[in-house]
Amino acid sequence: MIGRIHGRRAFDRLARGGRRSHAGALWCTYAPDEHLVPLRVAFAIPRAVGSAVTRNRLRRRLRALLAEQTALASGALLVGAKPTAVELTFVQLRDNLRRLVTLVASSTALGTSS
RNA sequence: UGAGUCGACCGGGUGGCCGCGGUCGACCGGGUUCGCCCGGACGAUCGAGGAAAGUCGGGACUCCACAGGACAGGGUGCUGGCGAGAGCCAGGUCGGGGUGACCUGACGGAUCAGUGCAACAGAGAGAGACCGCCGAUGGGCCGGGCAACCGGUCACAGGUGAGGGUGAAACGGUGUGGUAAGAGCGCACCAGCGUCCGGGGCGACCCGGGCGGCUCGGCAAACCCCAUCCGGAGCAAGGCCGAGCAGGAGGCGCGGGUGGUCCGCCCUUUCCCCGCCACCGGCGGGGACCCCUCCGGGUAGGCCGCACAGAUGGAUGGCCACCGGCCGCCGAGAGGCGACCACAGAAUCCCGCUUACAGGCCGACUCACCGU
RNA sequence: GCCCUCUUAGCUCAGUCGGCAGAGCACAGCCAUGGUAAGGCUGGUGUCGUGGGUUCGAUUCCCACAGAGGGCU
Numbered sequence: 001m002i003g004r005i006h007g008r009r010a011f012d013r014l015a016r017g018g019r020r021s022h023a024g025a026l027w028c029t030y031a032p033d034e035h036l037v038p039l040r041v042a043f044a045i046p047r048a049v050g051s052a053v054t055r056n057r058l059r060r061r062l063r064a065l066l067a068e069q070t071a072l073a074s075g076a077l078l079v080g081a082k083p084t085a086v087e088l089t090f091v092q093l094r095d096n097l098r099r100l101v102t103l104v105a106s107s108t109a110l111g112t113s114s
Numbered sequence: 115u116g117a118g119u120c121g122a123c124c125g126g127g128u129g130g131c132c133g134c135g136g137u138c139g140a141c142c143g144g145g146u147u148c149g150c151c152c153g154g155a156c157g158a159u160c161g162a163g164g165a166a167a168g169u170c171g172g173g174a175c176u177c178c179a180c181a182g183g184a185c186a187g188g189g190u191g192c193u194g195g196c197g198a199g200a201g202c203c204a205g206g207u208c209g210g211g212g213u214g215a216c217c218u219g220a221c222g223g224a225u226c227a228g229u230g231c232a233a234c235a236g237a238g239a240g241a242g243a244c245c246g247c248c249g250a251u252g253g254g255c256c257g258g259g260c261a262a263c264c265g266g267u268c269a270c271a272g273g274u275g276a277g278g279g280u281g282a283a284a285c286g287g288u289g290u291g292g293u294a295a296g297a298g299c300g301c302a303c304c305a306g307c308g309u310c311c312g313g314g315g316c317g318a319c320c321c322g323g324g325c326g327g328c329u330c331g332g333c334a335a336a337c338c339c340c341a342u343c344c345g346g347a348g349c350a351a352g353g354c355c356g357a358g359c360a361g362g363a364g365g366c367g368c369g370g371g372u373g374g375u376c377c378g379c380c381c382u383u384u385c386c387c388c389g390c391c392a393c394c395g396g397c398g399g400g401g402a403c404c405c406c407u408c409c410g411g412g413u414a415g416g417c418c419g420c421a422c423a424g425a426u427g428g429a430u431g432g433c434c435a436c437c438g439g440c441c442g443c444c445g446a447g448a449g450g451c452g453a454c455c456a457c458a459g460a461a462u463c464c465c466g467c468u469u470a471c472a473g474g475c476c477g478a479c480u481c482a483c484c485g486u
Numbered sequence: 487g488c489c490c491u492c493u494u495a496g497c498u499c500a501g502u503c504g505g506c507a508g509a510g511c512a513c514a515g516c517c518a519u520g521g522u523a524a525g526g527c528u529g530g531u532g533u534c535g536u537g538g539g540u541u542c543g544a545u546u547c548c549c550a551c552a553g554a555g556g557g558c559u
Contacts (some may be wrong), residue, residue, distance in 0.1 A: 005427065042427045052167090052459055057431090060134090064432045067133070078427085090432075 003038040005076055011042070014076050019107065023100035025085035030104045032075040039072050044080040054086055061090060065097050071105040 005011065018029035043062060045055045058081055066079070088096065 011427075044427080053457095056459060059428095060431045064133075068432090 003040045005040045005042040005078070010076060014078055018076070018078070019104070021100060021104050021107065023103055024096040025082045025088060026096055026100050027080045027082070028100060028104060029078045030072070030075060030108065032108050034074050039066070039074060040076045041066055042078050044078060049081060049083050050086055058085060061093055062097065065094055069098070069101050071101045
């Protein structure tokens with residue numbers, strides 16, 4: 001279950017207070033917030049990735065994969081893709097996203113505990 | 115049977131599991147200025163294209179400007195019909211490609227508005243004479259003759275545009291007569307122009323015939339002229355509501371302000387200006403600050419614009435099975451296995467144009483070969 | 487989404503009444519120096535983004551396409 005990020009102010013807050021992580025062909029910035037109970041997600045897919053069809057398909061696959069993960073349950077997340085993400089199959093994309101999500105979850109847990 | 119041309123259409127289908135966005139209905143929870151708003155679950159229903167693309171023409175719509183007209187700038191340019199002057203369909207003339215079906219390009223004006231361009235070559239690129247031909251007529255010289263005159267020669271005046279050669283293009287072509295040499299100068303045929311008559315067609319135009327002068331070049335996707343059309347910007351247009359800060363007006367007052375030590379805390383009464391009392395100080399007035407109310411403009415933001423798809427970091431997806439195509443491999447065959455699914459994704463809407471596109475299907479037609 | 491601009495040598499750019507494709511830097515060779523740099527001399531350098539069309543002839547004029555860049559919230 002995921003929601004959407006809405007409004008200029010939410011994106012400014014994400015850009016200031018978010019932590020940026022990279023894994024493979026994907027990257028993301030995550031701002032933890034326990035009041036945002038459904039995870040709010042936005043996507044940044046540049047035009048260099050491909051045509052509108054390719055970018056739409058990549059965004060829909062990422063949205064479907066984020067809906068089935070459970071490591072991140074709250075906060076705001078901006079997911080970006082590099083042009084090499086197009087060449088991944090759906091299974092490879094799933095592994096890539098899982099690596100990214102576990103990386104973000106562990107570093108956030110470390111940051112809040114210390 | 116094979117190859118091909120034109121026109122029209124479709125452009126994967128069915129099912130399962132997990133999901134997404136809008137609208138409507140009714141339910142639950144929270145908030146409420148009682149108009150309603152937010153969130154959740156349920157049911158019903160709708161949810162990408164022929165090009166949604168490029169943004170190349172129009173139009174709707176919105177704002178700005180505007181008495182009327184003109185200039186500048188730009189679009190269009192054969193004829194008829196439809197339509198909204200865009201465009202489409204059919205036809206005409208000229209040119210190019212194909213054996214063919216057919217495809218494709220151009221289309222007002224260069225005599226009777228004017229300007230300009232044509233490198234190089236060539237004598238010359240619109241009117242001129244380099245080489246050349248002639249020198250009839252006029253002239254000079256020589257010879258003959260009594261003379262009129264005749265013959266020769268010069269190439270001075272002059273005539274000529276046939277030939278040479280250049281070029282993409284050289285002021286009709288061929289033949290013949292003619293001449294001093296020549297030339298549409300005359301004639302025959304052909305090409306072109308103008309004009310008249312007859313016939314066909316709504317028309318562009320076509321067919322046939324006669325006459326004329328003999329020829330008056332090319333480029334307007336060069337400037338331009340003529341006819342006709344166009345005000346500018348664009349939904350990020352624009353409209354409504356509207357925090358906070360700043361501005362203006364009014365009111366209230368122990369909230370705030372100032373100082374003592376940076377804060378907590380505590381104390382004092384005024385932080386600034388003016389007037390009165392001889393001064394400390396007191397009294398009065400004003401200002402600053404703070405709080406409240408109101409005002410107009412209007413930012414963030416929200417709503418409308420906005421739709422029988424209608425979002426606003428942007429929904430129509432992910433996975434699987436079968437069928438359908440297509441390719442490769444194995445197999446004598448039936449069949450089996452594996453990989454793949456054209457171009458491409460709405461953001462105000464509509465019409466047109468252009469561009470991209472695997473495969474399938476229908477109709478008409480052409481060519482080649484075979485059979486009857 | 488809407489509206490504009492540009493594309494010429496390896497790089498940055500000129501190039502109008504259509505006929506020559508050019509500058510600066512860079513590159514190569516030579517001179518000079520013991521050697522290098524600077525300097526001097528001599529050069530090469532191009533499908534003028536792609537494809538059609540007009541024209542005798544197109545970087546230039548017309549049309550279509552492609553690729554870069556910019557502005558408007």
